[in-house]
Amino acid sequence: MTDVLDHRFPCDACGADLRFTPAAGQLVCDHCGNTVPMEGRRVATLQEIDLHTGLSQGGSDLMEETRVSTCPNCAAQVEFDPDIHAAECPFCATPVVTDTGAHRHIKPAGVLPFALEETAAKEAMSDWLGGLWFAPNGLQAYARKGRKMQGIYVPYWTFDADTTTDYTGQRGTVYYQTVTVMRDGKPVRKQVPRTRWRTVSGRVARFFDDVLVLASRSLPARFTKALSPWDLSALTPYTPEFLAGFRAEGYTVTLEDGFEDAKQQMDAVINRDIRFDIGGDKQRIDHARTQMRNVTFKHVLLPVWLAAYKYRGKSYRFVVNGQTGRVQGERPYSAWKIGFAVLAGLVLAAAVGYAIALSEQGRF
Known part of the structure; x- marks a missing residue:
């Protein structure tokens, strides 16, 4: 995590810090x-990088070095401004005391700019x-108290890759056969x-093109996939x-x-392609051999609005897709709401049962 204070752009008019605004771009x-x-600050093209070059970390233009601190709770890597000695991890709301160390890594090649302002994310x-069922009323009230996201x-x-797969397998054709069985003593x-x-081959x-892989473990995969x-x-x-x-x-x-x-991810798609190519009613894949050519990669940054709240002593995290506004997060359950719903269900079931019983009595 690179702190925003490492990316200062002074205003030409007054010297204060500029910030990127999604609405105005x-x-x-x-x-x-x-x-x-x-417009004048953007590079002309988005570069794909050969995978072998990246794995060997070759070329000084590919790498950069920053100083980072690691959150003791969720392991997010955070870089703070030198003037900041303590802060809160944005991923889990855990207090983090800075303890920096050098970190050499592949530079980002691309960025998907924020399209949503903080107000829209909130x-x-x-x-x-x-819209959550059985969520405590206090959680929504707490989340609305004005804390920044x-x-x-x-x-x-x-990752990009050009693939060719040779396969052998079997095509199954379903047909129906008439048989005689005994039922209640009769054929x-x-x-x-x-x-x-x-057998087929x-x-x-x-x-x-652009097979997407999350490069962080700070958030549960179920959160990021849902975005x-x-x-x-x-x-x-x-x-x-x-x-x-x-x-x-x-x-x-x-x-x-x-x-x-x-x-x-590619293998799953290739297997579907093979089954479609085999055809028939059923398919079996006995062997598949894939050759990959022109494999390239990019390190990219995607926008997420994040809120981490401590509610009644426990942390809850919410993430919002900074491009589309799609939301995912953790949620507590209200025991009294669940109990009330169960009680209401029992009362409703009893009322329906009583009405059915009265209806049955009326027939006789």
């Missing part, structure tokens, strides 16, 4: 209102909390499905101006481990 000075367009979270750029890997004829298998090919989909066509070449007013988390999932995750 430009840098704005909150002190004097001066604005600075982003509204999305409040609507989500309001953190704008976090979360690290991801994306009965019935249709029973059977499968006729035939073939080849499928697919180009994978999908992302419109990666809006990715722009990385420039630190986008971080003005926000933070960016450092990756903790290595490029090698990220590629293993990407291959599992």
Whole structure:
């Protein structure tokens, strides 16, 4: 996590810090209102990087070094300004005392800029909390007390690959056979499905573009997966101006481990392609051998609004997709609301049973 204070851009008019505003898509000075367009600060193209180059960490242009501190609770890597000696982890609300150390890593190649302001993210979270069944009323009230949400750029890997897969398998054709069975002491004829298998082989090919892999373990995978989909066509070449007013988390999932995750995603798609190519009613895959060519990757940052609250002694985290407003999070349950719902269900069931009993009595 790189603290926003490491990315200062002074206002030309008054010297105060500029910040990136999603609504305007430009840098704005909150002190004097001066604005600075982003167009002239962007790089022309978004670069794909050869995977072998990345795994060998070759080339000084590919790497950078920062000084980081690790949260003792969730292991998020946080970098604070030198003037800050203690802060709160934005991922779990745990107090963090800075203890910096050097961290060398692959630089971000692309960034998906925030599209939602904090006010819109708060509204999305409040609507989500309001729609939860059995959530304590106090949690929503607590979340609305004005505490700021953190704008976090979360690290991801994306992978491209051109694949060709040779396979052998079996195509199953379902047919029905008439058999005789005994039922209540009498012979009965019935249709029973059977499968006729035939050996097949073939080849499928697919180009994978931007297979997305989360490069952090600070948040549960169920949170980040639930934030999908992302419109990666809006990715722009990385420039630190986008971080003005926000933070960016450092990756903790290595490029090698990220590629293993990407291959599992690719294998699942390839298996579906093979089954479609086999055809028939049923399919069996006996062997598949995939060749990958032109494998490239990018380290990219995706926007997330994050709130971590301690409610009655326990931490709860909420995340909002900074591009679409999709919400996911942890939630407590209200014991009295659940108890009331169960009691109401029992009363309703008893009332229905009583009405049925009266109806039955009326027939006689």
